[in-house]
Amino acid sequence: MSSGEPLNFKGLVTVVTGAGSGIGKVYARFFAARGAHVVVNDVSAQAAQAVVDEINNAGGKAVAAAGSVAEGDKVIGQAVKAFGTVHILINNAGILRDKAFKNMSEQDWDLVTLVHLKGAYSCTKACWPLFRQQKFGRVVNTASAAGLYGNMGQANYSAAKMGLVGLTRTLAREGAKYNIKTNVIVPMAASAMTETILPPDMLKGLKPEFIAPLVGVLTAQNGPDVNGRIFELGAGFVSEVRYERSKGAVWRTDDSFTPSAVAAKWETVADFTNAEHPVNSEDGDMMGLLKKSRTSPTNPQVSPPIEFKGKTVIITGAGAGLGRSYALMFGKLGANVVINDVSKEGAEKVVQEVKAVGGQAVSAVCSAEEGDAIVKAATDAFGTVHILVANAGILRDKAFVNMDEKMWDQVIAVHLRGTFKCAKACWPIFQKQKYGRIITTASPNGIYGTIGQANYSTAKAAIIGLTRTLAIEGARTNIKVNCIAPRAGTAMTMTVWPKWGDGRSDESRLHCPIVGFLASEQCEDTGSLQEVFGGYAAKLRWQRTFGVAFPNDRELKPEAIVAKWKDITTFDARATHPSSGPEALQQIMENFGNLSGGGSDESSGSSYEDPEDTPEIKEAKKNAPAPEDFSYTERDVTLYNLGVGAKADELQWVYENADDFAYLKILGPIPTSGTLVNHVRLIEVLDKGKAASVTVKVETKDKGTGETVFENQSTVVLRGSGGFGGKKQGSDRGAATALNTPPKRKPDAVVEEKTTPEQAAVYRLSGDYNPLHIDPSFASTGGFPKPILHGLCFMGIAGKHVLKTFGPYSDIKVRFAGTVIPGETLVTEMWKEGDKVVFVTKVKERDAPALSHAAVTLVKSDVVKAKL
Numbered sequence: 001m002s003s004g005e006p007l008n009f010k011g012l013v014t015v016v017t018g019a020g021s022g023i024g025k026v027y028a029r030f031f032a033a034r035g036a037h038v039v040v041n042d043v044s045a046q047a048a049q050a051v052v053d054e055i056n057n058a059g060g061k062a063v064a065a066a067g068s069v070a071e072g073d074k075v076i077g078q079a080v081k082a083f084g085t086v087h088i089l090i091n092n093a094g095i096l097r098d099k100a101f102k103n104m105s106e107q108d109w110d111l112v113t114l115v116h117l118k119g120a121y122s123c124t125k126a127c128w129p130l131f132r133q134q135k136f137g138r139v140v141n142t143a144s145a146a147g148l149y150g151n152m153g154q155a156n157y158s159a160a161k162m163g164l165v166g167l168t169r170t171l172a173r174e175g176a177k178y179n180i181k182t183n184v185i186v187p188m189a190a191s192a193m194t195e196t197i198l199p200p201d202m203l204k205g206l207k208p209e210f211i212a213p214l215v216g217v218l219t220a221q222n223g224p225d226v227n228g229r230i231f232e233l234g235a236g237f238v239s240e241v242r243y244e245r246s247k248g249a250v251w252r253t254d255d256s257f258t259p260s261a262v263a264a265k266w267e268t269v270a271d272f273t274n275a276e277h278p279v280n281s282e283d284g285d286m287m288g289l290l291k292k293s294r295t296s297p298t299n300p301q302v303s304p305p306i307e308f309k310g311k312t313v314i315i316t317g318a319g320a321g322l323g324r325s326y327a328l329m330f331g332k333l334g335a336n337v338v339i340n341d342v343s344k345e346g347a348e349k350v351v352q353e354v355k356a357v358g359g360q361a362v363s364a365v366c367s368a369e370e371g372d373a374i375v376k377a378a379t380d381a382f383g384t385v386h387i388l389v390a391n392a393g394i395l396r397d398k399a400f401v402n403m404d405e406k407m408w409d410q411v412i413a414v415h416l417r418g419t420f421k422c423a424k425a426c427w428p429i430f431q432k433q434k435y436g437r438i439i440t441t442a443s444p445n446g447i448y449g450t451i452g453q454a455n456y457s458t459a460k461a462a463i464i465g466l467t468r469t470l471a472i473e474g475a476r477t478n479i480k481v482n483c484i485a486p487r488a489g490t491a492m493t494m495t496v497w498p499k500w501g502d503g504r505s506d507e508s509r510l511h512c513p514i515v516g517f518l519a520s521e522q523c524e525d526t527g528s529l530q531e532v533f534g535g536y537a538a539k540l541r542w543q544r545t546f547g548v549a550f551p552n553d554r555e556l557k558p559e560a561i562v563a564k565w566k567d568i569t570t571f572d573a574r575a576t577h578p579s580s581g582p583e584a585l586q587q588i589m590e591n592f593g594n595l596s597g598g599g600s601d602e603s604s605g606s607s608y609e610d611p612e613d614t615p616e617i618k619e620a621k622k623n624a625p626a627p628e629d630f631s632y633t634e635r636d637v638t639l640y641n642l643g644v645g646a647k648a649d650e651l652q653w654v655y656e657n658a659d660d661f662a663y664l665k666i667l668g669p670i671p672t673s674g675t676l677v678n679h680v681r682l683i684e685v686l687d688k689g690k691a692a693s694v695t696v697k698v699e700t701k702d703k704g705t706g707e708t709v710f711e712n713q714s715t716v717v718l719r720g721s722g723g724f725g726g727k728k729q730g731s732d733r734g735a736a737t738a739l740n741t742p743p744k745r746k747p748d749a750v751v752e753e754k755t756t757p758e759q760a761a762v763y764r765l766s767g768d769y770n771p772l773h774i775d776p777s778f779a780s781t782g783g784f785p786k787p788i789l790h791g792l793c794f795m796g797i798a799g800k801h802v803l804k805t806f807g808p809y810s811d812i813k814v815r816f817a818g819t820v821i822p823g824e825t826l827v828t829e830m831w832k833e834g835d836k837v838v839f840v841t842k843v844k845e846r847d848a849p850a851l852s853h854a855a856v857t858l859v860k861s862d863v864v865k866a867k868l
Helices: 022-033 045-057 069-083 106-134 145-149 155-178 200-206 212-219 259-264 286-295 321-332 344-356 371-382 405-433 444-448 454-477 507-518 558-563 565-569 581-589 615-622 634-643 759-764 776-781 791-806
Strands: 013-016 037-042 061-066 088-091 137-142 180-187 230-234 237-245 312-315 336-341 360-365 387-389 436-441 479-486 529-533 536-544 628-632 674-687 691-702 708-719 749-754 809-816 825-833 836-843 848-858
Touching: 013 022, 013 069, 022 037, 022 045, 022 061, 022 088, 022 212, 037 045, 037 069, 045 061, 061 069, 069 106, 088 106, 088 212, 106 137, 106 155, 106 180, 106 405, 106 454, 137 155, 137 212, 145 155, 145 180, 145 454, 145 581, 155 180, 155 405, 155 444, 155 454, 180 212, 212 230, 212 558, 237 565, 259 507, 312 321, 312 371, 321 336, 321 344, 321 360, 321 387, 321 507, 336 344, 336 371, 344 360, 360 371, 371 405, 387 405, 405 436, 405 454, 405 479, 436 454, 436 507, 444 454, 444 479, 444 529, 454 479, 479 507, 507 529, 558 565, 615 674, 634 759, 634 791, 749 791, 759 791, 791 809, 791 825, 791 836, 791 848
Parallel strands: 013 037, 013 088, 037 061, 088 137, 137 180, 180 230, 312 336, 312 387, 336 360, 387 436, 436 479, 479 529
Antiparallel strands: 230 237, 237 536, 529 536, 628 674, 674 691, 691 708, 749 825, 809 848, 825 836, 836 848
C-alpha cells in the first residue's frame, strides 16, 4: 500500500478476546471506528455487552461472544452466527497468577497456560478452516516482555507468553499459502509493578491507545506484507525484534570432546562478531560445521577437569536417545544418576548401563509430570538433588487444520508441564542447599517454527520463557538455569556423523559435553539459550531495531506507522540487544518526553542540556510531559500523617482546626489544601556500564498563584540498561547529590518507633494502591515474606523523627537501602552538622538498613508554619 492510503477494515469480522476491559476494549473500539464488524469476547457477559452497547450506540456494528477462550469453537461459533465468518482474530485474553516460583501451585500454572496458550490455540483452530476457505485471515498473538526476557514471580506467565511466539512462527508458515498472516506483539504498558518506580506522568505515556494502531497495521486488508514477525512497542515507540545467533564454536567430535573441552572454548560461543540472523531451523552451514569438527585438532581441556563426583543428576526421558547419552556421560564422570522414563524396560536397561561405566543409578518410572515422585526417588536413593536435565518429550505432529485438542494437550503436558513440575519439585532443595543446575530443552523448531508442529513449537518456545524467569528467581541462591535447542540430524548429515569407539554413528552423544558443561560448577551462565549440533554450539539473543518514536501526546494513527514502516523494520548499526525487561524499557522511557509541540519548559529555568548526552537523551530533555493537576484537602493531609505514624494526641498533624496543623513533607510548609500542578522534566541519564541511572525532576506549583511550592528529584536505576555510550558521571546538584556520610562519632540523637501491623494498609490511603503493600500473594512474587511498607512511608516516619528532634527543614534527601515489614521497629540515628542533619534509618529486628545517605537542611526558626 502507499503511505498515504487509508488502511481498510470495512466489513472485516474481527474477534477480540478479553475485550470487556483494558487493552482489548481499546482494540474493539479501534476496529469498530474503522468500519469492521466487531465480536467482543470476555468471560464476563456483562462486561462484553457493555462494550458492544458502546460501539453500537456510536454507530458501529458489534456483538458479544461471552465465554472462556479455552472453548474457542463456542466463541467463534457466536461470531459466525452473527456475521457469517471471521477475518481477524486478536488473541488478547489473559490472566495473571503471579507468585514466587517456590510458592507457585499447579493451579496457578494450569490456569495461566490454559487461558494464554490453550485459549490462543482453541480460538485460532476454530478460525483456521474459515481462513483457508476464504483465502484470507489475520491473527495477532500477544506476548510480553516477561516472555522474551523473563520476570520475577511470573514463571507461568513468562512461559505462556513466550509460547505464543513459537505458535506464531509455525502458524505463519502453515498459513502463508492461504493468505493467512500471523504476527505477535510485545506491548509495554503500565502495570502494578511499574507504578512503584515511575512517576504518574510517565505512566500516562504507556496507555493502550498506542498499541492498537500497530495491531491495525498487521490486520488491514491493504496492510504491509508481514508474517511471523515480533514487534515490541509502547508509549509511541514501535520496533521489530528478531533472533541473533553468534558464530559459535566447533569442537572435534572425538574422545577429547568433553565438558572440560567445552569449558575451554566457551567464551567463543558467546562471541557475536559477524553474527547470523537465521529465519529457518535449517539456516546455517550444517555440513560445513560437521566437516570442520572432523578436521579440527584435538580439543584443549580445562584443568582441573570437570567431574560430578557426589552430585545427583535427574534426567527425564532417559530411557533412550539423548537422555540415555546424558546418563552415560554423567555416570562416567562420577555422578549419581536418576533415570526417568515412562518405559520401565528402557529405564532399567540404562540404569545397568550407567552402573557398567562406573556410576550409581536408580530408575523413576513415571511421566515427567510426576516431578514430586521423580525427586523422591532421587532423595530416597542419594539424599538430595543437584542437577536436573529436563529432556522428556513426545511428538504429535499434524497440520494445524487437523490438529485435535488431545494432540495439543499431550505435547504441552509432557514438554512444558513436565519441565515445570520437575523444576518445582527440585526448587526447595536447590534453595536450601544454595546450589542447583537446571538444563531445559527447547528446539530450533520452537525458535523458528515449522510446518506441522504448532503444539511442539509452542511448548518448546514456552520452555525458553520459563528458563529465563527461573534464572532470575534462582540467581540469589546460586541456582543457574540454561536452555539448549538441539538440532536433529538429517538423512544427509547422518552419513558424515563421526563413528565412536563402538563403531556406531550416534548423533545424540554430540550434545552431551555441552550439557555437561552447563550442569557444572564452572558454568557461570544463567538464562542463556544456545543451539547445539554435531560438536557445535552458538548462543542466541534478541536484536531489536532502533525503531521509530512517535509523539505520545497525540493520537497515533496506523497510517503514520505505515509511513515509517521501513524505519521500524530495518535492522542496521543502531539496532540494540535488550536482555531484560528494564533494558527493553529504556528506549521506551526515552520517548516519554517526545511531544508533538517540542520545545522546553521555560518555567523550569533550565533545559538540563549536557554535551555528554546521547542525541536521544538530548531530545528527551527538550520535551516534557504535559503538566498534571493534583487537588487535595485536609483529609488527604491527615491520612498521610496517620500513614507515617502520627498519633491521635498530636493535633497539629491530625486535626485540621489545630493552630499549627501542618503537612510533613519536603521543603517545609506546604498548603494544607489546594490544587497543585506537577511539571515533570528529565534532568539526567547516566551510563553506569551494566545499568542506567535516570533522574527526573518534578516541580510542583500552586495552580492559583503559579508559585513553586516544592520540587522533588527521584532517581531510578535500570539494571541491564547501561552501555549506551552516555554520560558517566553525574552533575553536582547540591543537596540532591550530596553523599551524606555519617560522622565517625556516636549519633547526636536516636529515635526509635515501632510500626504497626496496619501501617502499610493505612498508608495506601494516601494514593498508592499497589498490591505489593497489602496482598500477601502478590508480595511473595517479589520474594517478600509479607506485604512491605511503601518506601515513602518509612521515609516519612524518619522525616518525622528528624522534625521532632531538630525542627523544620527546607529539603530532605534519602536513598532507599532496604525494605520494611509492617510491625518492625525503625531506628533513626541523627548527626547535626551545622544547618544539616545527616541520618540513617535501620530495621531494629534484622539490623538491616532502610534509608542511607540521608540528610535534611534545617530552616531558620522564624519561618512561619502553614495554618488554616
